[in-house]
Amino acid sequence: MSPRILVVEHQESCPPHLVGRWLEEAGCTLEVCRPYAGDALPALTSYDGVLVMGGDMGAYDDDRAPWLAPLKASIRDARDIPMLGICLGHQVIAAALGGEVAKNPRGQTVGLQPVGWSEDAAADPWVGGRTADEIAIHWNNDVVVTMPPGGVVLARTPGGEVQVARFGERAWGIQAHPEVDTDVVTGWAADDRDDLVALGLDEAVVLADIKEAEPALEAHWKPLLARFAAIAGEER
Numbered sequence: 001m002s003p004r005i006l007v008v009e010h011q012e013s014c015p016p017h018l019v020g021r022w023l024e025e026a027g028c029t030l031e032v033c034r035p036y037a038g039d040a041l042p043a044l045t046s047y048d049g050v051l052v053m054g055g056d057m058g059a060y061d062d063d064r065a066p067w068l069a070p071l072k073a074s075i076r077d078a079r080d081i082p083m084l085g086i087c088l089g090h091q092v093i094a095a096a097l098g099g100e101v102a103k104n105p106r107g108q109t110v111g112l113q114p115v116g117w118s119e120d121a122a123a124d125p126w127v128g129g130r131t132a133d134e135i136a137i138h139w140n141n142d143v144v145v146t147m148p149p150g151g152v153v154l155a156r157t158p159g160g161e162v163q164v165a166r167f168g169e170r171a172w173g174i175q176a177h178p179e180v181d182t183d184v185v186t187g188w189a190a191d192d193r194d195d196l197v198a199l200g201l202d203e204a205v206v207l208a209d210i211k212e213a214e215p216a217l218e219a220h221w222k223p224l225l226a227r228f229a230a231i232a233g234e235e236r
Contacts, residue, residue: 002029003048003232008041008071009034010055010088013187019051019086019179022222026229035067044078049232052089054177058142059091059101072096075171082232083171084126087140090165090173097167100146106159108195109138111206112213113157113176115164115220121154126172126227127164134220136163136176137210139188143175170231178221182211 005028007016012034016023020030028049033039044050052075055065062069075083075096085093091101115134121127144162147153155164157175164174177185189196189203196203210217 002027003229004028004046005030005049005051005229005232006042006044006047007032007051007053008089009036009053010057010065011036013184013191014054014056014088015179015184016051016053017179017184018181018218019221019225022225023051023229026226028229028232035071036065041067041070041074044074044081044083047081049082049084049228050075050078052083052085052092053179054087054089057088059088059095068092079168080170080236082228083168084228085171085173086179087175087177088142090175091142091144093167093171093173094144094148094151094165097148097151097171099144099148099151099167101142102145103141104143104159104161106161108141108199109157109159109161110192110196110199110201111138112136112209113138113163115176116156116158117164118153118155120152121164124152124154124166126166126231127154127224129223129227131220135213135216136174136178136221137180137185137217138176139180139185139192140175144173172228178217178225181214181217182207185210
C-alpha cells in the first residue's frame with residue numbers, strides 16, 4: 001500500500017508544492033489538512049508519515065494559530081510516526097519535543113545558503129544519502145536555539161544556526177524550504193519587499209539566483225524526499 005502522509009498546511013502561501021509532488025512520485029498518498037480554513041486536525045497516528053509545513057506565524061503563536069497547541073501535543077503523542085518539519089514545521093516539532101525557538105539574533109535569513117552538514121549526518125537514516133554540496137532556500141526570522149533532549153544537529157548554516165536536525169528517532173526538521181521554487185518565492189518577496197530592502201538585498205537578484213539554482217535544488221532534495229517516503233513505508 002502507498003504510505004499515507006498527512007500534510008499540515010498553515011497558510012495558503014506555504015503549500016507542499018515540490019515536496020508534495022516528490023512524495024507522490026515516490027508512491028505516497030497525501031492528505032492535506034488546512035486548519036486555517038477550518039479543517040480539524042486528525043490523529044497523526046492514523047498516518048504513515050507527517051509533513052508539517054511553514055508559515056509566517058511563530059512556533060508559540062497559539063493565539064494567532066489555535067491549532068498549534070493541539071498539533072504540538074499530537075507530535076508528542078506520535079513519536080513513532082515519521083515526521084518532517086519545514087521551516088515553521090521544523091520549529092514546531094522542536095518546540096513540541098522540548099526544544100526552544102527564538103528570533104535569530106543575526107536577523108532574517110533570505111535566499112540561497114549552503115548546507116553545512118555535520119559529522120552525524122552521514123549515519124542518519126534520512127539524510128545519509130546527501131551529496132555534500134547541497135544548497136537550500138532560506139526565508140526565516142526564527143531559529144531553533146535549543147535542541148530537544150536527544151536531538152542531533154545534522155547541518156548548520158554558515159552563521160551557525162541549526163539548519164537540519166533529527167529531533168527524535170523518526171522526527172526530522174529542516175529550517176530551509178526544499179518545497180519552493182521561484183513561483184512560490186516571488187509571492188513571498190512581494191510581501192517582504194521592505195524587509196529585503198532593509199537587508200540590502202535586491203529582490204530581482206534573489207529571485208534570479210533561485211531560478212538559476214532550481215535544477216540543482218531539485219537534484220539535491222528530491223532524493224531525500226524519496227528516502228522519507230521509504231521510511232514512512234517501512235513496517236513499524
